[in-house]
Amino acid sequence: MSATALDRDAAVQARVVAALAARALRSQLRRAQFLLPAFLLPLLLLAVIASGTSAARHLPGFPSTGAYVGFVVGGTLVQGALLAGLTAGIALAADIEGGFFDRLLTAPVQRVSIVLGRISASIALGVAQASLFLAVAFIFGARYQGGVAGVAIAICIAAIAAGGMAGLASAIALRTGSLSLLQNLFPIVFVFLFTAPAFFPRALLGPTLRHIAVFNPLTYVVEGIRGALHASAALGDPWKGLVAATGLLLVTTVLSVLAMRGRLRAL
Amino acid sequence: MSSLAYAAGLSAAMWRRSLNEVVRVRGALLPTTVAPIIFLLGTAGQFGRLSDLHGFPTTSYLAWILPLSCLQGAGFAGGAAGANLARDIEQGWFDRLLTSPAPRALLLAGPVLAAMTRALVPTTVILSVGLVMGAGLSGGLAGVIALYVAAVWFCMIAALWGSTLALRARTQQVGPLIQNGVFLAVFLSTAYTPLPLLQGWLATFAKYNPVTYVLEMARQATVAGIPPSWAHTWPGLVALSGMTVLFGALALRQLRRVNL
Amino acid sequence: MSAADDQRAILVEDLVRTYPGGLRAVDGVNLEVAPGEIYGFLGPNGAGKSTTVRILTTLLRPTSGRAWVAGHDVVAEAGAARRVIGVALQEAALDPLMTGRELLRLQGALHGLRRAQASERGDDLLERVELVDAADRRVGTYSGGMRRRLDLALALVQRPRVLFLDEPTTGLDPASRAALWREVRALNADGTTVFLTTQYLEEAEQLAERVGIIDRGRIVAEGTPDELKARVGEPALHVDLVDPAEAERARELLAAHGECSHRRGGGLIVRMSGARAIAPVVRTLDEAGIEVDTVEVETPTLDDVFLAVTGHAATDDPAPEPSLSA
Numbered sequence A: 001m002s003a004t005a006l007d008r009d010a011a012v013q014a015r016v017v018a019a020l021a022a023r024a025l026r027s028q029l030r031r032a033q034f035l036l037p038a039f040l041l042p043l044l045l046l047a048v049i050a051s052g053t054s055a056a057r058h059l060p061g062f063p064s065t066g067a068y069v070g071f072v073v074g075g076t077l078v079q080g081a082l083l084a085g086l087t088a089g090i091a092l093a094a095d096i097e098g099g100f101f102d103r104l105l106t107a108p109v110q111r112v113s114i115v116l117g118r119i120s121a122s123i124a125l126g127v128a129q130a131s132l133f134l135a136v137a138f139i140f141g142a143r144y145q146g147g148v149a150g151v152a153i154a155i156c157i158a159a160i161a162a163g164g165m166a167g168l169a170s171a172i173a174l175r176t177g178s179l180s181l182l183q184n185l186f187p188i189v190f191v192f193l194f195t196a197p198a199f200f201p202r203a204l205l206g207p208t209l210r211h212i213a214v215f216n217p218l219t220y221v222v223e224g225i226r227g228a229l230h231a232s233a234a235l236g237d238p239w240k241g242l243v244a245a246t247g248l249l250l251v252t253t254v255l256s257v258l259a260m261r262g263r264l265r266a267l
Numbered sequence B: 001m002s003s004l005a006y007a008a009g010l011s012a013a014m015w016r017r018s019l020n021e022v023v024r025v026r027g028a029l030l031p032t033t034v035a036p037i038i039f040l041l042g043t044a045g046q047f048g049r050l051s052d053l054h055g056f057p058t059t060s061y062l063a064w065i066l067p068l069s070c071l072q073g074a075g076f077a078g079g080a081a082g083a084n085l086a087r088d089i090e091q092g093w094f095d096r097l098l099t100s101p102a103p104r105a106l107l108l109a110g111p112v113l114a115a116m117t118r119a120l121v122p123t124t125v126i127l128s129v130g131l132v133m134g135a136g137l138s139g140g141l142a143g144v145i146a147l148y149v150a151a152v153w154f155c156m157i158a159a160l161w162g163s164t165l166a167l168r169a170r171t172q173q174v175g176p177l178i179q180n181g182v183f184l185a186v187f188l189s190t191a192y193t194p195l196p197l198l199q200g201w202l203a204t205f206a207k208y209n210p211v212t213y214v215l216e217m218a219r220q221a222t223v224a225g226i227p228p229s230w231a232h233t234w235p236g237l238v239a240l241s242g243m244t245v246l247f248g249a250l251a252l253r254q255l256r257r258v259n260l
Numbered sequence C: 001m002s003a004a005d006d007q008r009a010i011l012v013e014d015l016v017r018t019y020p021g022g023l024r025a026v027d028g029v030n031l032e033v034a035p036g037e038i039y040g041f042l043g044p045n046g047a048g049k050s051t052t053v054r055i056l057t058t059l060l061r062p063t064s065g066r067a068w069v070a071g072h073d074v075v076a077e078a079g080a081a082r083r084v085i086g087v088a089l090q091e092a093a094l095d096p097l098m099t100g101r102e103l104l105r106l107q108g109a110l111h112g113l114r115r116a117q118a119s120e121r122g123d124d125l126l127e128r129v130e131l132v133d134a135a136d137r138r139v140g141t142y143s144g145g146m147r148r149r150l151d152l153a154l155a156l157v158q159r160p161r162v163l164f165l166d167e168p169t170t171g172l173d174p175a176s177r178a179a180l181w182r183e184v185r186a187l188n189a190d191g192t193t194v195f196l197t198t199q200y201l202e203e204a205e206q207l208a209e210r211v212g213i214i215d216r217g218r219i220v221a222e223g224t225p226d227e228l229k230a231r232v233g234e235p236a237l238h239v240d241l242v243d244p245a246e247a248e249r250a251r252e253l254l255a256a257h258g259e260c261s262h263r264r265g266g267g268l269i270v271r272m273s274g275a276r277a278i279a280p281v282v283r284t285l286d287e288a289g290i291e292v293d294t295v296e297v298e299t300p301t302l303d304d305v306f307l308a309v310t311g312h313a314a315t316d317d318p319a320p321e322p323s324l325s326a
Helices: A003-029 A032-052 A054-058 A068-098 A100-106 A111-139 A147-176 A179-183 A186-194 A207-213 A217-230 A238-266 B003-023 B030-052 B061-091 B093-098 B104-132 B140-169 B172-187 B200-208 B210-218 B230-256 C003-007 C049-056 C078-084 C100-110 C115-128 C144-156 C174-189 C201-207 C225-232 C244-254 C278-287 C302-310
Strands: C010-018 C024-033 C038-042 C064-069 C085-088 C162-166 C193-198 C210-215 C218-223 C236-241 C258-262 C268-272 C292-298
Touching: A003 A032, A003 A068, A003 A111, A032 A054, A032 A068, A032 A111, A032 B172, A032 B200, A054 A068, A054 B030, A068 A100, A068 A111, A068 A147, A068 A179, A068 A186, A068 A217, A100 A111, A111 A147, A111 A238, A147 A179, A147 A217, A147 A238, A186 B030, A207 B030, A217 A238, B003 B061, B003 B104, B003 C100, B030 B061, B030 B104, B061 B093, B061 B104, B061 B140, B061 B172, B061 B210, B093 B104, B104 B140, B104 B230, B140 B172, B140 B210, B140 B230, B200 B210, B210 B230, C010 C049, C024 C049, C024 C210, C024 C218, C038 C049, C038 C201, C049 C064, C049 C162, C049 C193, C078 C085, C085 C144, C100 C115, C100 C144, C115 C144, C144 C162, C144 C174, C174 C193, C174 C201, C193 C201, C201 C302, C210 C225, C210 C302, C218 C225, C218 C302, C225 C302, C236 C244, C236 C278, C244 C258, C244 C268, C244 C278, C278 C292
Parallel strands: C038 C193, C038 C210, C085 C162, C162 C193
Antiparallel strands: C010 C024, C010 C064, C210 C218, C236 C268, C236 C292, C258 C268
């Protein structure tokens, strides 16, 4: 294949990915069953935790970030990313059970594009979610010392993590094709969330959890987000957050592509 | 056949039917049980150091959170009864009941009773997990009884709330609304810290949220600083009675309006 | 309500039901059903059939007008009405987690039967609708025909005086449909009044002694199937000739007997002005030396009736179901 043909092919595939991503995003934004968990649930938990545990600021060793909600919102971003990823998997499983997936397979579309479209949509969704959550927290008193750049980096980390979770959920959806299984994974989201220092500084976690948190990539994601938002190296390293999120994205993308191959072989 | 025997027989039949939801569906109890357990362990792990704060009535944050998780599990079981009713209405099963001469209130009694029975499972499992993880039964038998009464009764209220919404919306899509209502009622209270440590709007809200007092009643089981006593019990009983009257009346009103 | 009204199984006066949003689903319906009658309520989707049935079975309150079932006002005496009706609704779900036997017992409990009574009655009905073998299987495993039969059995638990069947055979295969028809006839023979809604004209013709046709919320025609067909017109005679070339000559000769037209394949259609005109037609042709191959009498079907009274076919689907898009 000549270089120009290759370019043309790449351009075609990019268009396909964009179209599939747009369709995935639309279907996720138009259904209450996807919208509620991805947007409302994290905000509910933010309200409950930010107000319910605000006495934590008085604990010795608790970092100062201005309003308490400004600290907690980092966990909300991560929760949003987890739920955006899970709903992507649920939507894909619904496509598989509903037959739309088969229609995609009969189209002259590269199989990888189907997966990449889904993951890209989740990254876009992650940007929307993170922006919303940060804005709501701002309204309720959170201030971001990291400025526009810090906020942009935080949104970026959260969105990449959303893509990473979408890759994982898609891999599960492609392996099992089971909608009900994906739906029952909701509690697992909270396992991931609570085994990272999502709403509390790592140093103040219980000893067992502190050890587990080291192995949870979301630990570095949430700390990176907090570090970026508040321009504080003590809170976390944004670079580590970016690396963790990107690593998650790459690994789970490979997993979902492999799952796609497996599904096609089984046909 | 006396009307009392009829009511008892019919309620029993409806109770058995509603229990099928959990007895005959494999894993049906898992979501309402597993989620509160994860929440229990996660919350205790995340916010465990809160019990170091001055004014906390126990040194074990797990012991503080455990009754909350039991109430949450029981509340979700009640909410699920509402969601199931919405499904029954949407799919037409409820029409079959409505065209029978059974007194309208009895048509709700069965599912609500079944939800209360079902609430025993998450309450017991969550309590057991908490005990295994190290929470102690500081309140002894009296405390445990208070916890169970609070949880099962709260489940009934959640079921009445869920039934009201189900009868109004008549679609399964109302399910998340029911459960989010339960979630907010439980957590916008003294869920994470006692009243003196709450600040701002939540301090006010929690003070007037009846669930705060139901929680206080339930916490007699595991929170050392809340020993079993009438003083920790009666506010909870008043709150539960008040909510029962309110949501019971709303559910019955909605039931009477079902053919409008 | 006068004592005379008590003799009617169903009486409906000026019934109107307006839904929020202004849709007048039922728009001034009047009808009477005599005890022991099978009344066929016919109309396309969205004509107001189900709304009428929901009002008669106390599930929906009328906006105005009144209705009585076995002498009980369905609004003021809803409880009494529920005691005498049996209902098999088109979309009434059967709990898939229960067995047929359990469902019948629950239905008995709803109607105040004692446990032993309910079991006995349930067993009788299982036999009657031929579900004895499947009685202890969960309803989730039943076929469509089995579900309808169980649904019918449930409606019969309390020995209703008036039985409402809302589209009882929609979606059934021909064998299941015929079985259900047999059962309905047998019930009626025992004295049960049956109010049957259907979109199948054939079904109304097979079962109903009287038929009401509803369209856009109003009853547009009512009578026995024969009366309704007579209203559309006289039977038509289809005449095939041995020699199609003689068709034109035959048409001229037969014009005296009624309106005569050519049909495809060289035959003739004679719409006769009087009954029993077959012999004169054949005689006329015979005397003219035109050989007749076949003669068929075609009587109008309820489809023709429907078309004539509503201006559109019965199978018109006014509002196609929106399909779920992925």
